[in-house]
Amino acid sequence: MTVVDDTTGVTPGTVRPLSVAVIGTGAIGQDLVSKAHRSDVLECALVVGRNPRSAGLRYAAGLGCPTSADGIDAILAAPEAFDVVFDATNAMAHAEHWRLLEPLGTLLIDMTPSKIGQMVVPTVTGPQVPTVRNVNLVSCGGQASVPIAHALADAFDVTYIEVVSTVASTIAGRATRLNLDEYVATTQDALTAFSGVRDTKAVLNISPAVPPAPFRTAVHAVVPGADAEAVRGVVDAAAERVRAVQPGYEAVACAVNGDRVTVSLEVMAASEVLPPYAGNLDIINSAAVMVAEQHAARLSAVAWTGAGR
């Protein structure tokens, strides 16, 4: 797997806007709506939830997006299938949503840790074309840690990787709370898939601190013969590449003690709807929007050359 510098590959004005629908009106759903609304190549065509009075639906309507409280049924009832559907519900519901949407040819971008679709971390894989119609964004901890895990494993002989993330209680919604087991399993699998290191571990802390704690991810690695300066160089370069698309991403500490490497990452959100400490949601949503924009660029290129899908 190679790391690329330009991870968007999209030039505004050359791309036909894609119709986008969002399922779920929690903090992830609202921020996705805000990001899609800002995108030149995405058009927010429908936002669905289950509570007609939810803040998320009100927010979407305020931006001029069509909304419905009929959930997945409203997506299925649309006269024309959406190009992209973001699923910001939970891992259990996602399995059913995929079953219903698969026949429609929509690209389903899964924000839950269901592990059903192809796992993507666009800051590592670049503008790769997903080969399937169900793309999984792993987890917030996965999006934050995989770039570092990948870079370390690429440069050194790494025998073990462990990732511990801490998110603030106030932005851990019900789906996150119900999906802790899935979060752990999916994040561990992604670490192995993207770094090639077989022995991995993922942990999630939910912090009740007031004021809320900023999103943090610690990457621990066992690197026999680790050289502190070389490790720092690899970590800084990897963090810099992520920062090109996620400005609030920072490696705040990097310690080497014998063969143990510890990298502390902090991600501050830059979003219209999220508080600064919610970097966990910002990084996974930015990645999801990046995947959708790459899909838009690809569809335009296909239309231009007349090549089949």
Next chain:
Amino acid sequence: MTSVTIHDPTLRDGQHAVRHQLGAAALRGYAEAADAARVPVVEVGHGNGLGASSLQVGRAAVSDDEMLSTVREALTTSRMGVFMLPGWGTSADLRKAVAHGADVLRIGVHCTETSLAERHLEFLRAEGAEAHCVLMMSHMATPAELAEHAANAVAYGAQAVGIMDSAGHFLPADVTERIGAIAGAVDVPVIFHGHNNLGMAVANSVAAATAGATIIDGCARGFGAGAGNAQLEVLVPVLERTGFPTGIDLYALLDAAEFAERELMPAPPVTGSLSIVSGLAGVFSGFKHQVLDRAERAGVDPRDVFFELGRRQAIAGQEDLIVDVVADLSTRKDGKAA
């Protein structure tokens, strides 16, 4: 007289004091001794519970499987307890523990995060196991919040619920207020788990029993994170004299404590400088070893590290913050916390 059920996490919380290095022979020997003393529940595991062996907290010398099978074989009348933090362990770990014969399974969540335990409590009830829920770092929440979250835990299926004074921060009046609030909000047994950072673990446990707690945790010689827990062989006779029968055989309990001091620990826990500051700062005392190691290497005062961790409201499980705090303090000219 109301009787109290003693829950003994010597072989779990004590792991924090020895970097999770208890071996199978030590586990077996102590479990047999506690069983002989008729200690009702003997808890075993990595310090942070099932599935928590890690670089973040420390790697265990013995796997979860081996710990559970060793202790199970050693117990005849005592029941076997385990502990699990959602996000560290998963339902797969709980399933494994039930298969190993764990009788009492505790789900730990930070004070106001009971909903993290919803699925795991439901899972345990469906398995037919005894499910407890404990609210950790409980000094970070008000009595009313703790009562509300305790009631939520019972609604999810917890058959006992209570608090851990993870930082050893409480004084007896704090405990009285919190246990009273919880006991008034639930109709299941209430749990108290004390730490001795300010020398209050036994006094706090007596306050808890007096306020309505009927499951009290204690460890042999206080063997536990930081300054340790309520010292079991002191706690039991003190509870008995206060008027709370425990059903435990005193001489056998004293023997178990002798065994623990000889075979489990280099020395019994003392309320040293770092334990005192971690109690005052409200920081989980299991951070002690890592704070000492990193502060010493960087030449900063470990007491400042604890107070800074307290200012940042570090929770148990956030050991990675120690690295940042030490780095920050070592770059400041005077080395003092702001």
